[in-house]
Amino acid sequence: MLLEQFGGANGELAAAMQYTIQGLNCDDPGRKDLLMDIGTEELSHLEVVGTLARLHLKPMKAGRDAAEVDPLIAIAGGGGVSLFNSMGDAWTADYLKITGELDVDLRSNIAAEARAKIVYERLINLCDDPGSKDALQFLMTREITHMKAFTAALESMGKDPFSIGEIAPTPVLVDQYFNDSTGVGDEGETDARGPWNEGGEWKIVEAKQLEGGVENLAGADGGSQTKNKQKQPSQRETVKTRRRA
Ligand code: MN
Numbered sequence: 001m002l003l004e005q006f007g008g009a010n011g012e013l014a015a016a017m018q019y020t021i022q023g024l025n026c027d028d029p030g031r032k033d034l035l036m037d038i039g040t041e042e043l044s045h046l047e048v049v050g051t052l053a054r055l056h057l058k059p060m061k062a063g064r065d066a067a068e069v070d071p072l073i074a075i076a077g078g079g080g081v082s083l084f085n086s087m088g089d090a091w092t093a094d095y096l097k098i099t100g101e102l103d104v105d106l107r108s109n110i111a112a113e114a115r116a117k118i119v120y121e122r123l124i125n126l127c128d129d130p131g132s133k134d135a136l137q138f139l140m141t142r143e144i145t146h147m148k149a150f151t152a153a154l155e156s157m158g159k160d161p162f163s164i165g166e167i168a169p170t171p172v173l174v175d176q177y178f179n180d181s182t183g184v185g186d187e188g189e190t191d192a193r194g195p196w197n198e199g200g201e202w203k204i205v206e207a208k209q210l211e212g213g214v215e216n217l218a219g220a221d222g223g224s225q226t227k228n229k230q231k232q233p234s235q236r237e238t239v240k241t242r243r244r245a
């Protein structure tokens, strides 16, 4: 399980490489220093997680039962750590989110720290060894520290949070909320309203195919075939129009 934080998608090597390479691409000296500092700290976390995992895995080398449960670690790996996640998938640079746009990268990093935090929390909850728990608590805490630093770095850039890159979004379209899911289902789903689709600039656009009421949708009433045939082209049309827009 610990290997998830060693060679996994939200693990320490991924964090170290993501921040360090973003740092190499960064022209802002202050934030470059931040990226390099945290990237380097994540390498030290890799060492902590690796040492911890090694302590727990080493006995597998000699135990037949353990070896049968996980031959990748016991037989191929000799009871040591390697760059795999907890399911034995090899670490990949595809885990890294590097765009070369500083504010976009900082947002990725805030999300990456949140994911690392929640993985550590789950490991703590499943861990019954006090020493390992202490180490995991330390690592989990540092992820929140990094989240605070990345958030401060992003906010201090003074950018409008919805201004990404140079090209402005299309007026009107940018404020339209497409109410495309029916909000009607067997599990009591609701067609919800909230600050994500009402108030301020929001304008709700109802899906064309729902204009006749959900009871007239294809299949909703066990359905007349004629009705179904009439509805389908208009659904496709709506999708095409939106894609072009
Ligand atoms: Mn870390």
Ligand code: MN
Pocket (backbone or CB within 6 Å): 015, 042, 113, 116, 142, 143, 146
């Ligand atoms: Mn971190």
